[in-house]
Amino acid sequence: MKISKKIISNLKEGGVDFFLSVPCKLLANMITILEIDKEVYYSGVPREEEGIGICAGAYLGNKLPCIMMQNTGIGNSVNSIVSLLQLYQMPVVFLISYRGTPGESVGAQGGMASITEKILDTLRIPMLHCSVEKDLDKISTFTNHAKVIEGPVAILFNFNLMKQD
Amino acid sequence: MNRFKLIGLIQEALQDNLVICNIGLPSQELYKINDRPNYFYMLGSMGLSSSIGLGLSLSINKNVISIDGDGSVLMNMNTLATIGNRAPANYTLLIIDNESYGSTGDQKTFTNEKTSLKDVAIGAGCEKVIECSGEETLENLTKAIADEDHSYVIISKIKSGNVPIKPIPLNPITIRDRFRKYIGLVSYL
Numbered sequence: 071m072k073i074s075k076k077i078i079s080n081l082k083e084g085g086v087d088f089f090l091s092v093p094c095k096l097l098a099n100m101i102t103i104l105e106i107d108k109e110v111y112y113s114g115v116p117r118e119e120e121g122i123g124i125c126a127g128a129y130l131g132n133k134l135p136c137i138m139m140q141n142t143g144i145g146n147s148v149n150s151i152v153s154l155l156q157l158y159q160m161p162v163v164f165l166i167s168y169r170g171t172p173g174e175s176v177g178a179q180g181g182m183a184s185i186t187e188k189i190l191d192t193l194r195i196p197m198l199h200c201s202v203e204k205d206l207d208k209i210s211t212f213t214n215h216a217k218v219i220e221g222p223v224a225i226l227f228n229f230n231l232m233k234q235d
Numbered sequence: 236m237n238r239f240k241l242i243g244l245i246q247e248a249l250q251d252n253l254v255i256c257n258i259g260l261p262s263q264e265l266y267k268i269n270d271r272p273n274y275f276y277m278l279g280s281m282g283l284s285s286s287i288g289l290g291l292s293l294s295i296n297k298n299v300i301s302i303d304g305d306g307s308v309l310m311n312m313n314t315l316a317t318i319g320n321r322a323p324a325n326y327t328l329l330i331i332d333n334e335s336y337g338s339t340g341d342q343k344t345f346t347n348e349k350t351s352l353k354d355v356a357i358g359a360g361c362e363k364v365i366e367c368s369g370e371e372t373l374e375n376l377t378k379a380i381a382d383e384d385h386s387y388v389i390i391s392k393i394k395s396g397n398v399p400i401k402p403i404p405l406n407p408i409t410i411r412d413r414f415r416k417y418i419g420l421v422s423y424l
Binding site for chain 1: 255275277278279280282283284285286287288289290291292293294295299311313314316317321407408410411414415418420
């Protein structure tokens with residue numbers, strides 16, 4: 071739980087007060103933490119693109135939203151990122167479990183893993199890649215960066231990092 | 236009744252509330268009929284009007300109405316489950332169901348065949364679901380907005396067909412900022 075607690079706590083410190091997730095087993099502990107957290111809004115959603123729409127509305131209502139998903143979900147999100155979040159310049163934090171990174175046991179995750187950063191790069195989304203515990207200290211500053219640039223930012227965390235949770 | 240007439244008819248219920256309007260002709264018609272800063276016109280992301288309105292209604296203590304279409308709801312049907320389980324009482328989803336993709340040349344959607352969005356919404360967990368004619372929409376929408384205890388999904392069945400119309404001349408940041416100024420979140424305009 072210690073890694074999950076630190077991630078959620080640092081996101082909140084950076085201003086996030088509205089969380090959604092499409093579940094991933096690497097996000098399970100964070101979801102458990104958020105489900106009992108009375109300080110922020112949390113809900114699961116069935117699909118990433120819809121979640122991005124909900125985040126856009128939450129931003130219009132003065133929230134700083136975070137959507138949690140697997141990296142596979144980025145594949146479901148592209149049009150809504152470009153023609154909603156970036157078109158209207160809306161800050162949203164993407165918290166992405168980076169399946170298919172070393173430590174992963176499911177070979178099929180390798181495909182989306184191999185193009186995840188290329189997609190984010192093509193979308194010109196700033197990335198924070200967390201592979202060791204010390205990287206988590208950068209989360210709150212990076213979260214606030216979404217507000218400054220008025221657009222989406224992505225925090226990716228590796229499979230092996232979550233083994234220490 | 237076509238969509239242009241319907242959007243004109245319901246202005247009385249919409250104009251003092253926060254409205255998220257579907258991309259394409261619905262937004263262009265709404266803009267032409269009665270442009271307001273509290274109307275958020277979608278310029279992209281087809282399918283997400285219902286979801287954007289839901290996120291806004293969860294974040295603010297004001298009435299929010301999402302105007303969506305049958306084609307767009309069919310594209311993002313999972314959001315009816317989220318609405319059925321999470322929508323607060325200040326949220327109303329108005330689905331203008333003309334059984335066609337109006338903005339792309341009036342191709343028929345599946346609501347013209349076997350699909351009932353009313354049944355889908357009920358099955359998804361939405362408790363207050365009203366299907367009505369265009370003529371009955373203002374009355375039902377007014378009732379839905381006034382109800383402080385329940386969220387509503389209204390499916391307004393109308394005829395397909397479009398009027399000649401131009402794209403919205405506003406840029407996206409103008410739409411965003413005047414909308415947020417209306418809420419009280421922007422001080423520099």
